[in-house]
Amino acid sequence: MRMYLIWILFVLSNLSFAQKSNDINPIKVGSKIFTEGQILGEMMTLVLNEKLDHPATAQLNFGGTKVVFDALLGEDIDIYPEYTGTGYVFILKKENLIRDPERIYKEVALAYKERYQILWSPPMGFNNSYALVVRKDDPRFSGISKLSQLPKDLRSFRYASPHEFMERTDGFRSFKDFYQFQFDPSQIMGMDAGLMYSALKEKQVDMIMAYATDGRIEAYHLKTIKDDLHFFPPYWAAWNFKEKTLKKYPILKEATELFHNLISEEEMIRMNAAVDEYKRSPKEVARNFLIKKGILTGKVNKKSSHSKRGVLEFLYQKRFYLYKIMKEHIQLSSLSLFLAILISLPLGILLTRYQKISGPVFAVINTLQTIPSLALLGLLIPLTGIGFVPAITALFLYCLLPLIRNTYTGIQGVDSKYIEASKGMGLTSFQILKTVEIPLALPVILAGVRTSSVIVIGTATLAALVGAGGLGEPIFRGVATINSSLILLGAIPSALLAILVDKALSLAERKLISKGLQLQEKR
Amino acid sequence: MIKVEGLTKVYDSDIRAVNDISFTIPKGKIACIIGTSGCGKTTTLKMINRLIEPSEGKIWIDDKECHEMDAVHWRRRIGYVIQKAGLLPHLTVRENIELLAKIIKRPKRERLKRSNELLEMIDLDPSEFATRYPIELSGGQQQRVGIARALMEDPPVLLMDEPFGALDPITRNTMHEEVLHLNSKLGKTFVIVTHDMEEAFKLGDEILLMDKGEIVQKGSKEDFINHPKNDFVEAFVTQQLNRDNL
Numbered sequence: 001m002r003m004y005l006i007w008i009l010f011v012l013s014n015l016s017f018a019q020k021s022n023d024i025n026p027i028k029v030g031s032k033i034f035t036e037g038q039i040l041g042e043m044m045t046l047v048l049n050e051k052l053d054h055p056a057t058a059q060l061n062f063g064g065t066k067v068v069f070d071a072l073l074g075e076d077i078d079i080y081p082e083y084t085g086t087g088y089v090f091i092l093k094k095e096n097l098i099r100d101p102e103r104i105y106k107e108v109a110l111a112y113k114e115r116y117q118i119l120w121s122p123p124m125g126f127n128n129s130y131a132l133v134v135r136k137d138d139p140r141f142s143g144i145s146k147l148s149q150l151p152k153d154l155r156s157f158r159y160a161s162p163h164e165f166m167e168r169t170d171g172f173r174s175f176k177d178f179y180q181f182q183f184d185p186s187q188i189m190g191m192d193a194g195l196m197y198s199a200l201k202e203k204q205v206d207m208i209m210a211y212a213t214d215g216r217i218e219a220y221h222l223k224t225i226k227d228d229l230h231f232f233p234p235y236w237a238a239w240n241f242k243e244k245t246l247k248k249y250p251i252l253k254e255a256t257e258l259f260h261n262l263i264s265e266e267e268m269i270r271m272n273a274a275v276d277e278y279k280r281s282p283k284e285v286a287r288n289f290l291i292k293k294g295i296l297t298g299k300v301n302k303k304s305s306h307s308k309r310g311v312l313e314f315l316y317q318k319r320f321y322l323y324k325i326m327k328e329h330i331q332l333s334s335l336s337l338f339l340a341i342l343i344s345l346p347l348g349i350l351l352t353r354y355q356k357i358s359g360p361v362f363a364v365i366n367t368l369q370t371i372p373s374l375a376l377l378g379l380l381i382p383l384t385g386i387g388f389v390p391a392i393t394a395l396f397l398y399c400l401l402p403l404i405r406n407t408y409t410g411i412q413g414v415d416s417k418y419i420e421a422s423k424g425m426g427l428t429s430f431q432i433l434k435t436v437e438i439p440l441a442l443p444v445i446l447a448g449v450r451t452s453s454v455i456v457i458g459t460a461t462l463a464a465l466v467g468a469g470g471l472g473e474p475i476f477r478g479v480a481t482i483n484s485s486l487i488l489l490g491a492i493p494s495a496l497l498a499i500l501v502d503k504a505l506s507l508a509e510r511k512l513i514s515k516g517l518q519l520q521e522k523r
Numbered sequence: 524m525i526k527v528e529g530l531t532k533v534y535d536s537d538i539r540a541v542n543d544i545s546f547t548i549p550k551g552k553i554a555c556i557i558g559t560s561g562c563g564k565t566t567t568l569k570m571i572n573r574l575i576e577p578s579e580g581k582i583w584i585d586d587k588e589c590h591e592m593d594a595v596h597w598r599r600r601i602g603y604v605i606q607k608a609g610l611l612p613h614l615t616v617r618e619n620i621e622l623l624a625k626i627i628k629r630p631k632r633e634r635l636k637r638s639n640e641l642l643e644m645i646d647l648d649p650s651e652f653a654t655r656y657p658i659e660l661s662g663g664q665q666q667r668v669g670i671a672r673a674l675m676e677d678p679p680v681l682l683m684d685e686p687f688g689a690l691d692p693i694t695r696n697t698m699h700e701e702v703l704h705l706n707s708k709l710g711k712t713f714v715i716v717t718h719d720m721e722e723a724f725k726l727g728d729e730i731l732l733m734d735k736g737e738i739v740q741k742g743s744k745e746d747f748i749n750h751p752k753n754d755f756v757e758a759f760v761t762q763q764l765n766r767d768n769l
Contacts, residue, residue, distance in 0.1 A: 421609030424572055425623050426599035435622065439613045514613035516656030523658065
């Protein structure tokens with residue numbers, strides 16, 4: 001049976017190879033891990049496949065800016081949509097001193113070409129910068145569409161912006177100084193970017209600093225007030241691709257020019273809303289838009305195909321993604337648990353031998369445990385950077401307490417009569433440790449391992465915050481876009497994983513712990 | 524043969540738990556150390572196998588003095604049995620009996636033969652009891668396994684620290700018979716710590732009554748009954764025997 005399956009797989013893989021080699025190489029279209037990037041990526045893939053008859057594959061949801069940029073440099077992808085402001089501030093690390101959007105675009109394009117041999121297409125037309133967003137029906141803002149029209153005294157308004165915007169030097173403080181606004185300090189709050197929109201809608205706040213093309217601006221009946229004096233660098237969207245790639249696929253010139261001034265801010269907001277709020281697929285939204293613009297032919301599909309989408313279909317669609325984040329999650333958890341066990345068991349045992357230092361050591365570990373996990377990650381970033389290392393470090397630190405404490409109490413708790421009997425028999429302290437103390441403490445030690453593993457699987461969802469991936473990724477994306485399917489895509493597997501591991505460890509306990517102790521436990 | 528000379532244990536420089544005691548127990552005899560709690564009897568026993576290091580004094584077992592070897596090797600020549608046997612609950616009866624032999628790497632076949640012999644000697648059928656865990660044994664059976672474990676490496680000396688204290692009177696009586704039987708059969712020297720005068724009279728060829736870290740009187744049962752050295756001995760013997768006979 002197995003041979004049969006292998007044979008089928010073999011044949012199938014050969015078939016797909018054969019097919020590929022007959023065709024021209026497909027252009028690989030990438031995007032960052034958020035809705036707008038997905039829609040634009042789908043749009044480019046459609047334009048290439050159906051308008052220009054060049055095969056193209058969409059490799060969307062690649063990661064953050066750094067990841068996608070590196071993928072382009074490494075030619076894992078051929079093209080992706082980027083924003084001038086991101087290139088200017090994040091990649092080129094320039095201070096935002098120039099106020100002229102046109103000049104910034106030119107400067108970014110030039111620097112990219114020189115430094116990375118990457119080209120910028122003509123901009124697509126919309127600017128996804130920060131914008132001040134208010135409720136459409138708030139009478140205090142009627143007739144106001146530009147920041148310079150606002151009164152300077154804003155002390156009667158409640159204001160919220162994402163945490164990072166509160167802290168950055170080019171963020172809130174310089175913004176308010178630039179426009180000479182006055183705020184009431186008690187009415188300013190930092191908030192999760194995803195929750196901000198609902199807070200505004202529910203009238204918890206009056207104005208938020210948001211992304212100018214977020215779909216919720218439309219869905220929640222909000223409006224943007226334009227940064228007409230250009231405090232923010234422009235976030236004009238344009239295609240990035242390497243010079244080399246253009247030579248390989250000259251068709252990219254035509255394709256990217258099709259996008260020149262194709263999409264307005266209002267249109268982008270509407271498309272984002274269609275995906276985020278009305279749950280239509282990015283591909284469908286992209287296709288409808290291209291048909292409306294006369295680039296593709298066909299009928300605009302008004303009905304959402306998404307709403308009919310069942311749970312199983314959703315899971316099926318996300319299966320590769322699920323596999324990837326599951327793998328990351330398991331790697332993160334098991335590696336940190338493994339390292340923690342490696343350190344904790346000897347340390348716990350050592351502490352039973354050196355009682356004097358056990359007090360201070362436990363004080364330190366207890367304190368570590370009380371640091372909120374989010375804060376711990378934040379503290380680690382300057383030391384370890386982002387990604388796998390801080391995530392593993394934080395998870396490792398969280399595992400330590402239950403492991404060390406249980407090893408310590410387990411060994412301490414061994415009845416002294418057993419130790420005395422063994423010592424009297426002529427066993428050395430090491431032999432007693434190995435054949436008496438550890439086996440007798442094993443139930444308690446293993447309970448610590450179980451506790452740690454459940455903690456680590458849960459906490460590992462936070463790893464997504466520092467770019468280490470894992471099941472937390474869809475959870476945070478889901479929270480940010482109020483998409484419960486996405487939240488569940490991360491939450492259910494991580495809960496299942498925790499239960500599964502707990503069960504597996506309890507089975508392992510039955511194997512590892514002496515039957516004599518288990519019988520004793522029962523009586 | 525056990526010979527103790529000037530054995531002393533001083534705690535915190537002035538508390539003398541055991542003060543300059545000397546005695547000899549000939550090979551194959553049973554000595555019982557008796558006294559009220561805190562009299563130093565257990566300390567004395569634990570100094571013999573160096574679970575407690577003596578502050579002063581010398582101990583011989585046959586012709587070896589205890590300072591000639593390290594404590595671990597010294598203990599391997601002495602069987603040690605404690606109250607409730609101290610069997611390791613995570614090991615089977617056989618694993619308990621063979622523990623030391625396994626650690627000093629006796630061949631498996633040799634171990635198996637010896638542990639079977641011992642199990643038969645204590646009247647526990649190997650095929651039934653070898654794979655049981657201590658929790659699956661009665662108190663008396665546990666105590667017998669404890670003795671078998673102490674005898675595994677055939678030590679010349681067996682130390683027992685209140686070995687039958689936790690047993691019911693009937694079992695205790697049976698165990699007394701077994702100890703006497705073993706002693707006559709094996710010809711080993713026994714030192715048994717007890718607080719029960721009747722037990723001491725029944726088992727001990729030699730009885731050492733201790734009080735406040737010193738030996739008040741040592742001798743046979745007859746010596747204690749007919750020639751108590753002083754009022755303390757007289758009172759101790761009468762009180763104990765009366766209590767037990769009531």
